[in-house]
Amino acid sequence: MDEKVVYKRKKMKTSSADKAFTVINTIIMTLFLIITLYPILNTLAVSFNDGIDSARGGIHFWPRIFSISNYKAVLRRPGIYQGALITVARTVFGTLSSLAVNALLAYIVSRKRFLFRNQLSLFWVVTMYVNGGMIPTLVLFKNLKLTGTFWVYVIPGMVSAFNMLVMRTYMNGLPDALEEAAQIDGAGYMKVFVRIISPLCKPVYATIALFIAVYHWNAWFDTMLYNRNKTKNTTLQWELMKLLTSAMSQTGGSANPGSTKSDAITPIAIRAAATILTALPILCLYPFLQRYFVSGVTIGGVKE
Template sequence: MRRMKRVRRISSREDIFVDTIVYIVITFVFLVTLYPFYYSLVISFNNGIDAARGGIFLWPRQFTFDNYKAVFSNDQLLGAFFISVSRTVIGTIASLIATSVFAYGLSHKKLLFRKFYFSLLIISMYFTGGIIPYFILLNNLKLTNSYLVYIIPSLITAWYAILFVNFFQSIPEALKESAKIDGANDLVIFGKIIVPLSTPIFATIALYMGVYHWNDWYSTAFFTQNKRLRTLAYILIDLINRSDLTSILRGGTTQKDVAIAMQTFTPETIRMATMMVVVIPIVCVYPFLQKYFVKGIMVGSIK
C-alpha cells in the first residue's frame, strides 16, 4: 500500500510539472499571438505625433479618437465599408447555397459520371490557367468593373465542396430512405433533413467564406477600376503602400484639414486605425459561430 501511494505521489507530481510547462507554453504563445493586435489597437487610440516618439507598449500615452475621426471622414471608406459588408453577406450566402447543392449531388454514390465530376473538381484545385487567361475570361463574361466579379467567380470552391461531400456522406442513409418512404423528394430531403443536420459544417464554411470575402483585395486590384467598387481590404492595402499623410487623407478632406492633421496624425496611426476598422467586425462575428465548431454531427435521431 505504501509503495502504491509513493507511485501515485510521484505520478501526480510529474503530472503537475507537465501541466505547468504546458500552461506556460500556451500562455506564451497566446501573448505572442495577441500582442501585435493589441499594440495596433493601442497605437490607433494614441496621438500620432506622440506615438512617433516611441515607448508605447501597454496603453495609449495620449488617448484620442482623432485617428478614427480622420478615418471615418474619408468618403471613400464609407463606400468601401458598404461594398465589403454587402459583398461578404451576399457572397457568403450565394456560395453556401451553390457549393452545398453541388456537393449534395456529388455525395450520392449512384450519381451518373460521379467520378468524372469529382476528377474535374480535384483538377480545379491544383491547376489554373493563370492570371492573364483568368482576366480575359472575366472580361469576355462582362464581369470586370462589375459588382458581380466579387460574387460569381467564387460561387463554388473545390475544397469547401469536398468538405460538404464528406459531411453529407456521414449522415445515415436511413434518414433519407425514411423520408423518401413518406413521399419526400431530394429537394425536401436536402432542405428539411440534410441542412438542419449540417449546421456545424455550414457555420464553419460560412466563416471561412466570410473571411475570404471580407479580406479579399486581389479582385478589386486586378478586375475593377471603378472607385465605387473598392473594398475595405483594398483601401487598407492602398494606405499601407502610401507614405505621405496628404495622399492618405485626400478623400473627403481639404488642404486646411490636412494641414491641421499633420500636427496630430502620422501615417502610422491612420493605418492602425484603418486596420482596426477592417479587423474588428470579423473578430466580433467569430464568437457567434465558434459554438457550431464543437457541435456533434447528428442532432436528431433515425426514424
Template sequence: MKLNMEDRMLQVVVYTALALLSFVTFYPVWNTLVISLNEGSDTALGGLTFWPRAFTMENYQVVFKNDQFFQSLWISVARAVSGTFISILFTALLAYSLSKSELMGRKFYMMLAVITMFFSGGLIPTYLWLRELHMFDNFWVLIIPGMVNVWNMIVFRTFFRGLPDGIEESAKVDGCGNYGIFFRIVMPLSGPILATLSLFTAVTLWNEWFNASIYINNQQLIPIQTYLINVINSSSFQEQMAQITGASGAMNAFRSTVTSKSLQMTTIMVATLPIVIVYPFVQRFFVQGVMVGSLKE
C-alpha cells in the first residue's frame, strides 16, 4: 500500500521514538558490561561510554574466586526452580477450584483472595509469624510465604473458565476424577499461560532480595541478589576485597586495577545473565499467554 506524506512522517516519528526508547533501555546494560570489562583504575578516570579503554577479565576472575558468590548463585537457582514449580502448582490448583461454579462459597473465597492483593499483615506481624513457625535461617522461608500469587491465580482462573466444558465432561464419562482432569487434560492444554506465568514467577523469585535480608542470617543461604546488595552496600572497598580475595591476599595483584565500582558492575552482570538467557526460550508464548489475562468474564 502506497503511503502518503502524513503516513511517512508518522512512521518517522514512531521509529525515531522507538529507537530512542530502545537506546535508553539498552544503554545502561551495555555500559555496565563495558565497565565490568574495563580496568577499574581506568574506569575511575571517567569518560567510559561504549567501549572498554583498558580491556581486562580481572574483574570476573576476582568475582569467580569467591566461593560465597557460587553458593548464593546455587541458592538462587534452587529457589527459582523449586519456587516456580510450587507456586505455579498451588496457584493453578486454587484457580481451577475457583473456576467451578458448583463450588460452595466460591465468591466468598474469591473475595478473600482479592483482599490480600490490596492489604497485607505488614512486615512486623509477618516477621513474628515466621519466627513462631521456626522458619528463620531456613531455605523454605524464601518460597513458602509467597507460594500462591493471587494475580496469577486470577489469570489462571480466566483461562480455565474459557476451556470447553465438553472436554471435562468427556473425561468424567471415561471415569476420570477431578485430579485426573486437572493434571492429564487441563494442565497440558495450558502451555502458553503456564510458560508465561512461570517466567514471571521465576523472574520475581530471582530478583527478590528483601526477604532473605530480613529472615536469613546464615550467609550460606542468601540468594545472589541479596549477596549483590551486600556487595553494593559494603562500607568500603577494602571490606569488599577482603571478603572476596580472602585474608591471605592471594590476588593482591588485582587490587591495583579492580575497584569497588568495577566489582559491583561485574557482579551485576553475572547475577543478571542466567535469567536473561531464559527469556528467548519462552518469548513465543508471551502474546497468547498475556492476552488471556486481558479477557473479562
C-alpha cells in the first residue's frame, strides 16, 4: 500500500509539473508570436491609414482612418511597373544562374579526386574578407561594358563563396558509394551531378535559392551605382527609394504637393505601403521552401 501511495504521489507531481510547463510554454510562445507579428500588423495598419492621420501616431493593429491613397501613390509612381518587371527578371535570372554556377563549383571542389580542391576553397574564402573596393569595381564593370545594362545585376553575383561553401559541405556529406556505383554503370561526372547529386541536394538548393532571391528582390544600391540614369533598367526598390526620398523632401511631408488633405501622403505612410508591397512576394514564396529551409541550413552548415 505504501508503494502505491508513493507512486500515485509521484504521478501527481509529474502531472502538475507537466501542466505547469505546458502553461508557461504556451504563455511564452504566445508572447513571442505577438512580438513577431506586431511589426507586420502595425505596418499593414499604417499602410491602409490616412497619411496625415498616420503622422499623429497611436496606430497599432487597425487603421484609424481607412485609406488606400498610400498604395495609389506607390502604384502611380512613374517607372514603378518597369522597375517591378526588371526586379522580377533579375530575381529569376539571378537566382537560377547563381544557383547553377555555385552548385557546379561546389560539386567540383567536393570531389576527393580533384587535385586543387583545398587551394580553390581557400581562394574563395579569402574573397569573403577582401575585395577591391567600390571604385575599382565600378571601373572594372565599366571596362567590361556591364554598366548601363541589365546583366550588371546578374553576372557579378553569379559566384558567391558563402553559398558555394555551404553547398560543398552538404555534398561532402553524401555517400561516395552513390557516385561510384553510377560511374561503374558508365555515368560521367555531369550525369552523376544531374541525376544523383542534385536530387539529393534539394534542401540546400532551396535554402540558397531563397537567400539569393531575397538579395535580388531587395537590391537597389547597384541600380544607383550602375543604372542610375537608365530608366529601362530601373528596379522596384530603387523607384521606391526615390519615392520615399521625394516624400521626405516635400514641404509638410507630402509626396503629392497638389493633393488635398484627405489624400496627402506622408513618409511614414509611404514607407509602410512600400514595405508591404515589397515583402509580400517573399512572404508568399517562403511557405513553399519552408520544409527544405531548416534541414538545408542545418546540414549544409555542419562539417564533420
